[in-house]
Amino acid sequence: MTRSQHLDADRAKKYLQEHFKNAGDIEQREMRNEDEYVLLIYLKSICDPVVVNENLVDRFYELKSLDLYEQFIHSFPSSLVPQDEEELLRNMLKGCVAIFIRNHVLLFDALLVNAGGIQPPSTENVIQGPDDSFTENIEVNLNLIRHRYQTANLKAEFMTVGKLSQTRVIIMYDASKVEEAVLKELRKRLSEIKQDIVQSASEIEKHTMHPRLRLYPTLMLTERPDRTVLNISQGKVAVLVDSTGYAILLPAIFNDFFTSMDDKIQLPPVGWFLKAIRYIALFITVLMPSLYVAFTSYNPEILKMQVTLLIAGSRATVPYPSFFEVLFMLLAMEFLTEASVRLPKAIGQTATTVGGLILGTAATEAGLVSNIMIILVSAVAITNFVIPFNMMSSGIRVSKYVFIGLATFFGLVGIVLGMVAMIMYLTSLRSFGKPYLKMFAVDWRKKGDHRSG
Amino acid sequence: MKVLRQGLIYVMCCSLLFLPGCDFRDIDLRLFVLVIGVDKSENNPDMHRFSFKIAVPSGDPKSGEENSLLITQESASVAEAIREVKSKVDKELDFGHCKGIMYGEAFARDNISKIQDWTVRRRDMQLLMYPAVAVPTAEAVLKVQPSTERIAGNSIFLALSEDGTESPFIIRTYSFDLARRMTEVGEDPIMPVVEASAEQILTINKVALLDKKRVKVIMSPDETRLYNLLYSRNLSTNFGTKIDGQLYEVNTDRTRARYNIVTDKPGEEAINYKIRITATLEEKEDPRQLEPRDLDAIEAQLSKEIGQTVKKMLEKIQKTGLDPLGFGLRYGGTHWNNQTEMQDWQAIYARAKFNVSVKVKIKSTGFKR
Numbered sequence: 001m002t003r004s005q006h007l008d009a010d011r012a013k014k015y016l017q018e019h020f021k022n023a024g025d026i027e028q029r030e031m032r033n034e035d036e037y038v039l040l041i042y043l044k045s046i047c048d049p050v051v052v053n054e055n056l057v058d059r060f061y062e063l064k065s066l067d068l069y070e071q072f073i074h075s076f077p078s079s080l081v082p083q084d085e086e087e088l089l090r091n092m093l094k095g096c097v098a099i100f101i102r103n104h105v106l107l108f109d110a111l112l113v114n115a116g117g118i119q120p121p122s123t124e125n126v127i128q129g130p131d132d133s134f135t136e137n138i139e140v141n142l143n144l145i146r147h148r149y150q151t152a153n154l155k156a157e158f159m160t161v162g163k164l165s166q167t168r169v170i171i172m173y174d175a176s177k178v179e180e181a182v183l184k185e186l187r188k189r190l191s192e193i194k195q196d197i198v199q200s201a202s203e204i205e206k207h208t209m210h211p212r213l214r215l216y217p218t219l220m221l222t223e224r225p226d227r228t229v230l231n232i233s234q235g236k237v238a239v240l241v242d243s244t245g246y247a248i249l250l251p252a253i254f255n256d257f258f259t260s261m262d263d264k265i266q267l268p269p270v271g272w273f274l275k276a277i278r279y280i281a282l283f284i285t286v287l288m289p290s291l292y293v294a295f296t297s298y299n300p301e302i303l304k305m306q307v308t309l310l311i312a313g314s315r316a317t318v319p320y321p322s323f324f325e326v327l328f329m330l331l332a333m334e335f336l337t338e339a340s341v342r343l344p345k346a347i348g349q350t351a352t353t354v355g356g357l358i359l360g361t362a363a364t365e366a367g368l369v370s371n372i373m374i375i376l377v378s379a380v381a382i383t384n385f386v387i388p389f390n391m392m393s394s395g396i397r398v399s400k401y402v403f404i405g406l407a408t409f410f411g412l413v414g415i416v417l418g419m420v421a422m423i424m425y426l427t428s429l430r431s432f433g434k435p436y437l438k439m440f441a442v443d444w445r446k447k448g449d450h451r452s453g
Numbered sequence: 454m455k456v457l458r459q460g461l462i463y464v465m466c467c468s469l470l471f472l473p474g475c476d477f478r479d480i481d482l483r484l485f486v487l488v489i490g491v492d493k494s495e496n497n498p499d500m501h502r503f504s505f506k507i508a509v510p511s512g513d514p515k516s517g518e519e520n521s522l523l524i525t526q527e528s529a530s531v532a533e534a535i536r537e538v539k540s541k542v543d544k545e546l547d548f549g550h551c552k553g554i555m556y557g558e559a560f561a562r563d564n565i566s567k568i569q570d571w572t573v574r575r576r577d578m579q580l581l582m583y584p585a586v587a588v589p590t591a592e593a594v595l596k597v598q599p600s601t602e603r604i605a606g607n608s609i610f611l612a613l614s615e616d617g618t619e620s621p622f623i624i625r626t627y628s629f630d631l632a633r634r635m636t637e638v639g640e641d642p643i644m645p646v647v648e649a650s651a652e653q654i655l656t657i658n659k660v661a662l663l664d665k666k667r668v669k670v671i672m673s674p675d676e677t678r679l680y681n682l683l684y685s686r687n688l689s690t691n692f693g694t695k696i697d698g699q700l701y702e703v704n705t706d707r708t709r710a711r712y713n714i715v716t717d718k719p720g721e722e723a724i725n726y727k728i729r730i731t732a733t734l735e736e737k738e739d740p741r742q743l744e745p746r747d748l749d750a751i752e753a754q755l756s757k758e759i760g761q762t763v764k765k766m767l768e769k770i771q772k773t774g775l776d777p778l779g780f781g782l783r784y785g786g787t788h789w790n791n792q793t794e795m796q797d798w799q800a801i802y803a804r805a806k807f808n809v810s811v812k813v814k815i816k817s818t819g820f821k822r
Contacts, residue, residue: 295480300483300547301550305485305607305610313510
């Protein structure tokens with residue numbers, strides 16, 4: 001054996017026994033063949049028994065000498081020789097088998113991954129398009145992307161985050177298109193994460209972005225491989241996180257959250273129409289409730305006379321002021337939305353039926369809520385879900401209450417001021433140095449320069 | 454303890470939400486005044502009689518039953534009248550939807566400038582309201598409730614705004630335009646005349662010409678139509694003529710009137726009108742088949758007759774000394790010398806001649822084979 005060996009086998013054995021004292025899933029397997037002796041120590045729970053049996057146990061009895069056996073193990077690229085006890089322990093926790101041959105210690109990767117099969121996306125559905133989404137297994141996700149983007153320029157950098165969870169993270173990008181500054185900043189921020197446990201992609205989002213308190217997401221979380229590939233081809237960076245079914249795409253600007261993969265699948269004018277619909281929905285869901293408050297309480301002259309009298313008539317029995325009516329109904333709607341997420345599928349139907357009945361008919365017939373209010377609440381609820389990204393639509397869900405507050409105190413002027421403030425806030429946000437409210441990803445000036453030579 | 458105090462502060466802040474405050478009046482606590490009527494008081498010459506038509510919202514718009522409330526109040530000023538009316542109703546009066554102001558004929562023949570000024574001055578009144586002269590009185594007009602009306606007071610707006618019916622006898626006038634004409638040099642105000650002709654019918658087919666503050670002349674319906682022909686473009690109306698005792702009626706499709714003021718020779722100034730009308734034949738008594746040359750004859754006859762009646766109408770306006778078509782403004786704008794152009798115009802307008810040339814083109818017999 002020519003390799004330098006610092007780790008003493010007996011000391012390492014003792015070290016492991018000490019650290020795995022109460023671990024029930026530790027497996028020690030002694031193999032004897034005439035005068036040869038090999039000891040395997042591994043964690044049953046995360047090692048694949050088939051791999052262990054085929055590669056380590058069977059081979060031991062098949063191969064003639066122990067030297068040959070050791071060389072066989074060395075031939076695997078994933079097997080390594082630990083330099084000290086800590087490295088040994090860390091790798092065993094990752095799914096390696098420790099092999100004690102004479103006074104040598106070797107590590108052999110036999111990680112068992114329990115992950116479900118590839119399933120259709122649950123939050124980002126499209127009508128006509130690929131029906132696969134990321135799984136909890138990072139290798140499968142890598143495969144899904146590699147399969148769609150076949151160029152050597154696609155780079156994958158491995159990292160781990162989280163002191164205890166040691167979550168594996170892969171940074172993927174197209175080396176010929178990515179912006180070096182973004183990549184550098186991302187590496188820096190990922191290495192700065194100090195959390196013990198990182199379990200989901202959104203946690204990484206939370207810990208890396210500044211400022212911490214944001215209403216709108218500045219990183220895209222997607223579960224669609226095709227979107228990831230599209231974004232990588234546009235020069236963005238994708239971060240795959242192990243054990244979550246989501247990838248992070250960055251930098252992400254406001255407009256990205258209103259893009260669905262449908263836009264690319266449909267014919268261009270249809271795609272533009274769909275996008276326009278989403279922006280209209282954005283304005284309706286944010287402004288409708290506050291406009292109702294402003295119009296009924298401050299500026300009824302803006303509406304047409306017919307509408308004014310209609311609202312006045314339907315509000316005649318409502319015993320409390322308009323903003324209270326709006327808040328009451330919107331909160332009821334939010335409860336219904338939250339409840340239908342939590343409820344088991346079997347009872348889910350009940351919630352919507354009962355809620356719909358209460359919100360829709362009973363409240364108006366009792367005269368507690370005006371008819372117009374019902375139309376408004378349902379319009380707000382529906383338009384809110386038109387926005388394709390859940391994180392964005394949640395942010396917008398919250399921001400409409402800000403507008404209601406402003407409308408309650410200042411009327412239409414308050415809404416206008418709120419709009420100005422919101423635009424100022426959005427323009428102040430940055431996603432990895434990219435202006436957040438830049439509406440189009442095309443750099444017009446650059447394009448013009450290019451054209452003029 | 455600290456947590457408790459913090460919690461209490463939150464609870465107190467949240468409880469503020471339940472206090473709507475005194476000035477917070479929702480839409481259901483307001484009464485919308487739709488039309489204001491102004492008449493002269495019969496008893497006291499210093500007082501005016503104000504009528505307010507107020508919409509009463511009904512819960513079910515589909516039922517079609519409309520409710521309105523008419524409150525009359527005699528008072529010296531309109532501001533005073535409103536304060537007094539407020540003590541007669543249970544909710545806040547809102548003038549945001551006040552879209553009409555009716556001046557009773559007697560009042561309008563006296564002086565409308567005070568009230569008109571009030572309507573453009575008050576901040577919650579829209580400048581888009583429709584002023585009109587009411588015959589016989591504003592109160593009588595406001596009392597009329599046409600059975601076609603689905604929303605209180607709406608029928609009068611639909612007619613005056615030409616959103617609903619489109620009649621050649623109605624001249625749309627906005628409050629801001631009236632206010633402008635009342636101060637403008639060289640253009641005099643006009644207003645449509647609303648007449649309560651039957652219990653359920655309002656007739657709007659005349660126009661009233663005003664000098665700067667009072668009604669001088671009320672034109673006949675035929676003159677109103679001709680005035681409208683000069684005043685607006687693409688008026689849809691009908692003109693009739695008789696050839697050999699047989700009646701022909703045409704329906705206008707496109708109309709256009711232009712004029713220029715000729716001042717080449719002092720003393721022989723003229724205003725030349727050119728009117729182009731494209732029309733389709735709509736009605737004829739003669740059962741005979743029409744030939745293209747018959748159309749030519751109808752065109753020539755119509756052009757001559759319309760030219761004569763328009764000229765007569767213009768001369769009638771000229772005799773009153775009023776200038777509702779804004780000839781003076783055109784003259785002042787094109788003959789500007791900073792001092793005397795409007796005095797010059799006074800002299801010119803009195804002696805100017807009208808030349809009207811009308812070209813009627815009948816583009817179709819309206820008959821398809």
